[in-house]
Amino acid sequence: MKFRYLYQLLLSHTSVLIIAFMILGLLFSQYVENLVYENKVTELRSYGEKILSDLERPSPRRPLYLEEYSNLLHARNIDVITFNRQGEVSFSRGGVYPRIELSKEEWQKIERGETVPLKKDFGRFDQAVSLVIMPRIINDQLAGGLILISPISGSREMLSEINRYLLYIVLLSLAISLLISLFLSKLHVKRIQRIRDATSRVSSGHYDVRVPSSNFDEIGDLAEDFNEMVTKLQASKEEIDSLENRRRQFMADVSHELRTPLTTIRGVIEGIRNDMIPEEQKEKSFGLVSEETRRLIRLVNENLDYEKIRSNQVAITKVTLPLLDIFEVIKEQLDLQAEEKGNEIRVVADSGATVHADYDRLIQILINITKNSIQFTSGGTITLRGSSTGSESIIEIEDTGIGMDPEEIQSIWRRFYKADLSRTNNPYGEFGIGLSIVKQLVLMHEGTIDVFSEKGKGTKFVIRLPL
Incomplete structure (x- = not known):
């Protein structure tokens, strides 16, 4: 069963395109997801730094500050939580979070004064969130910390929207690529078909056929080699025809050269046998036979010499x-x-x-x-x-x-x-x-x-x- 070259090209191009688009799509989707969560964490970090900066100022309105910040950030779907050195919640909007459970590693980073960003957290709260844990340092001592929490559901919706548009783009690009691939495949198959048709004509004995050639790709080089081959075949055919004509001419010339002296010799011999040559003419006739015989020997010798010399003997x-x-x-x-x-x-x-x-x-x-x-x-x-x-x-x-x-x-x-x-x-x-x-x-x-x-x-x- 034959599998046409056109379909082979389309299958190979389609496979490459699909794999390439899948890899690019996954990489791009992952990159966008990381970028979204990274931006969310950066946003939470900037709010936390602002809140901590205001909390450091001596003011009797500190709880009011927290309340105002909490209300303001809640409108952006962000919750603010403060906790003390023991991990007990000292402020949360509406008392939603009574206590914060931090891991040993997170406490170690907080104690060193480091900020702990978490792009995705799934088990600590009743929903998946992005959060930032920031230490609150007073007189070089850890006094507690600040947590800003943002549900990732909104980010997921945005990512879903981006992925949907990405899918549309991939499908459209794949369709366009397939059309271009189909066009190029047909073009290449057509060029190969021209060479195949020309080969069929050559096999039928037509050596005047030529195909368009170029130096653009290997098919063009193949066409150029084909034309060169046909040119040599044409030259060989002409040489063979010439040799055949020369052979025929040679046979005709040799036949003529041999016929003339042989006819003379035969005529003299017949004349002597039938007593048709007078006695006084016989000596002359023998001389003629001798001369024609020498002429035949010279002809044979010259041909033998030519063949020996031509064949390097x-x-x-x-x-x-x-x-x-x-x-x-x-x-x-x-x-x-x-x-x-x-x-x-x-x-x-x-x-x-x-x-x-x-x-x-x-x-x-x-x-x-x-x-x-x-x-x-x-x-x-x-x-x-x-x-x-x-x-x-x-x-x-x-x-x-x-x-x-x-x-x-x-x-x-x-x-x-x-x-x-x-x-x-x-x-x-x-x-x-x-x-x-x-x-x-x-x-x-x-x-x-x-x-x-x-x-x-x-x-x-x-x-x-x-x-």
Whole structure:
């Protein structure tokens, strides 16, 4: 059985409010009661001090004074009693109190000249009263005392009236608090419900949903975290979609790349089997089969290299190498290909410039980039530059070829990006995988590679490797 969060909030708020009001009400009621009785005792004490002060004056009208005070205070519902050293009543209005019974402790305080205030006394008189017992001292000797008595029934009536109004205030405050609590509870439940609805949409595959967020409270923080989660899910979905598209494109490109040489090989073999190829053309046909076979091997090897590098299955053994010697190796290997397109490979490097890298992988990086430069340059120059500082080596491969647009620069690292060009323009077996391998190898060397190009003005690759 579910217990709705709204009702949980209301129950908890109501319980807290009721307990708080009960505690506050009891404390306030007790405080007011003590204050009323304290004021009554203070009033009786002030009257007693006045009476005792007048009794100390030598005058034959002393009993008349007591009678006048008694009549005056009786109108205020206060009785005056005087008693002697033995506790016998010497004056009381109408002789109502023949004798006063004081406790041993009260007599001790009276004898020390102390006033004894009693806020509530229930057993000494025929009704509950507040009283003050004050000593009467003559010549430093206790001559008796004075008692002022006031029934507490009037105070009780006043306290009952105060408690009644206090109850009304508590009930009204409780009602208002419950309304406010209901409003706030609904507000919080609504905010949580928005997140719940958004979660349901996300579970259905809709990652564009957002909920209002704030830094006001934890629900706002939860909404902000939810939005951040959805943003990451959306990015992940887009990445997955992109990977899926790239996978499909990869399969299409590989299929095309494999189909072309396989079709050629099959055609030649069928022609030889059916004696459709003249004897003088057979040698050329075998050469074509051999070339297409090598092309298939290069494609497979490049894909295997890419997967090994991407999954960090290639070991890198770094050594310090002279840059000038590396460039001479690249020039020697690619000079013939460059001359076929009318290009010249130039080497510019300081004799003391070095690089800290894996020899085989560095050669692979530079050959891939230089082949790209040769491919897209005709009758131009490919320049290999190298220098080293105290912290890094800088390698530049710059050509005077056709260049690229800015949007193309962002895409050249993508696998098979140049597949279409390679099928029509690339006589060197490039399949658009080379630059993907290059970037992965540079990253494995903890280096960086940047491309700067302008359409019609050439391209420059800049590689930085830490020493």
